[in-house]
Amino acid sequence: MSATTANVFTSAVFPVEEMSVPGGTETILRGGRNLFPQLPAAFAGVRRIGVIGWGPQGRAQACNLRDSLAGTDITVAVGLRPGSSSLADARREGFREQDGTLGDWLTVAAESDLLILLIADAALAAQHEEIFAVLKPGATIGLSHGFLLGHLRATGGAFPEGHGVIAVCPKGMGDSVRRLYLQGAEINGAGINSSFAVHADPDGHGVDRALAWSVALGSPYTFRTTLESEYRSDIVGERAILLGAVHGIVESLFRHFRLAGDDAVLAYERSCENVTGPIARTISRDGLPAVRELLDAAGREAFDRSYSATYRPARDLVAEIYDEVADGTEIRSVILAEQRLTSRPMTEIGGSAMWAAADEVHARRGGRTLATDPLTAGVFVATMMAQVDELAERGHPWSEIVNESIIEAVDSLLPYMHARNVAFMVDNCSRTARLGTRRWGPRFQAAYEQIALPASGRPADTALTAAFAASPVHEALAAAAKLRPSVDISVA
């Protein structure tokens, strides 16, 4: 399947649409609770869905699926490993051993028609063969990102013959998948956009099952990708603008402002608070160029200089990350890091000086409107554009690019970072993401400190700023924004 046809699909059950994107269209399915009556038909023979794992994604997806399928004859069961510390929380959320909706992972795996694997990547790498061995004949394997495909390729393994393999990949953390679903209950649903992929489809129902799964999660819209395209963009994204680069941006800018004379509170406001607050909000509501347009003339000049100084070093790093992910090197590193965790616990990242200022800044929020800092805005937007352009050059579909580079950042992750802090946020993501952020965050920090910030006083590069103004991503983001639910996530 080529990059241009990968995103075309039809459905026997749901009314798909064509979304205009630069250079053509992409097929999408608009979500909504009005589609829930079609779920049993679309799940095509699936009467028991097993969710293995109770991390943030497992918890959110099991609860949303169960709620969306209430009143149908499809049951959702959660499978946990023996001695799992998640048992109590799963019971609190209403899953019960007595009615067969909570049980041992291999028992649940053996009984499911659709088995959704949401255990940690390293566990999946270590234990997928054990799970594959007990699958019900004809059962469909469900994934929420392509890590396992990368691992199988790196180790010469394969998915078992005769089973469908589909993926539905929410473009946001598990907690936001659940939280938005609940917050959107009264407005025909809300949630996190998802991509889907059909990797193996022996009975021809893969697309409809994937769409049903995505609709039941509450996805505002669902687009098609491939497992390979998904895992590349997903792993690159979390190492770059979603987590790793954000951490590097705020650590480097905080020190930059402190050394320029700001006290800790002001430096925090100009760096971390600026990114998670006004910059994220502006992009979410009005797109990337609006960040610059809201500045006065001097601010725009400062933005242009900062953007020009940052774009190339950020792009170099995103290209490096992409190469390592595509080559399998990054996944091997994650597996090595997981093995070390038995003797060397994951390091803390919230200990640096800047976090001491967070509480005071949060307390000052009240009704104040924080002005956008042009230097910070230029660094952030240039890094975001570096990821957009690198994914576009590598042939990813526009829906994947804007969701993985922009929407997931400004509508899911940054609001959480704003409510808590960046360090807290990083450590509430998957272990693969946490490890990747530790690997790449410091690289971004060093690139800003050593290359971008020292050059940020030089005249702007008009070729770069013109390319930003004319980028097709603005059109793609606007098209996706039309499908945005009418509720902003609230992180109380």
Added chain:
Amino acid sequence: MSATTANVFTSAVFPVEEMSVPGGTETILRGGRNLFPQLPAAFAGVRRIGVIGWGPQGRAQACNLRDSLAGTDITVAVGLRPGSSSLADARREGFREQDGTLGDWLTVAAESDLLILLIADAALAAQHEEIFAVLKPGATIGLSHGFLLGHLRATGGAFPEGHGVIAVCPKGMGDSVRRLYLQGAEINGAGINSSFAVHADPDGHGVDRALAWSVALGSPYTFRTTLESEYRSDIVGERAILLGAVHGIVESLFRHFRLAGDDAVLAYERSCENVTGPIARTISRDGLPAVRELLDAAGREAFDRSYSATYRPARDLVAEIYDEVADGTEIRSVILAEQRLTSRPMTEIGGSAMWAAADEVHARRGGRTLATDPLTAGVFVATMMAQVDELAERGHPWSEIVNESIIEAVDSLLPYMHARNVAFMVDNCSRTARLGTRRWGPRFQAAYEQIALPASGRPADTALTAAFAASPVHEALAAAAKLRPSVDISVA
């Protein structure tokens, strides 16, 4: 060959010695110009030595070999690729097309009895098959580190049958190999200690040929290792205490002192200047504990706190680097990075604010004695000990540990960094080292900023400081120091 027997050897030509190290002895050969008359016998049938490549190592080794073999019937020829920009410099150093000591690389390769491959790692990865195809029957392949073995393992390749494969690996950069050789000409030689390895030995003369090569380079002493042990310790070392960690140390400490109120000059003196000046000199002359002993009571307490806060995060990183090198992941990353260099030039690392202070600090040197900063000393020594302990745990011989972790740092690299600066230094090493420093330097910086420095005010961990005081490395370093030449490198 086990770790305990790997370092035992005998020679039919040279008088080897047993050096006491913790837990036993290691066989070594003490160098000296008095051994030069034995070189033709030890080279055992080698009448033509080819050196392929004219980077810092190629240049230094070709010149030293040629000078040491002057008056014998062994010739040294330099082989360069067509259009090489190094041609003029090779001619300036006395190599000539007319007398057959300078020529096309494949011609030189085809005519050599010992062919020493000193082209860049990536070139070696890409072109070793072309070279192997033209080798003279029975010719010995010479390497100066084990990168090619790592690459062959990662790609399923092999050294050609019927050829000896030996390595002599100077524990210092090429320029110091040449500079010390010249500076030691009047005192029976000086130079950089080397390890050697005999990987394939079809005619049984591998050990003597390797020893002859090492003696001719001017190595004060030569110890035995394996290609695998060498490349692991070498690549880990340059990513950690030799280059990467030093860069991370000075970048993080400079900012730390600036934020604590020092002006740029004082912050530079307390960080970069301190490491490359008094700390390196003290370790070189009197060993690691002397750094602490020279401090007053308050300084010792500050050192202990800094050491305690730094050791574990530094050790975690060295362990991570070791895993990546042993797994082949690091070498794959280097090859990917080399491929990107065609479209994305290597980034600058000398642009950060601290380097602006270097000139003024250098100008102030005069007769002043700079006091050791206890915080900086604790961070540096703890990181050095982290590498020592990790290499010891992974079974490396003591000579390799002390040369790769301490002697190469304080007697070769840090004096260069002192004369120039750290950023300049990094970029005059091999591309593999330059790329590795860019990958790992920021990781060390982040570990110091986020973990070590915030904890450096807490009470010392007496278990860690006692382990430092009692470490067997001090005995191993003292044994190696007895073989140190009586000349310090002078970097004019």
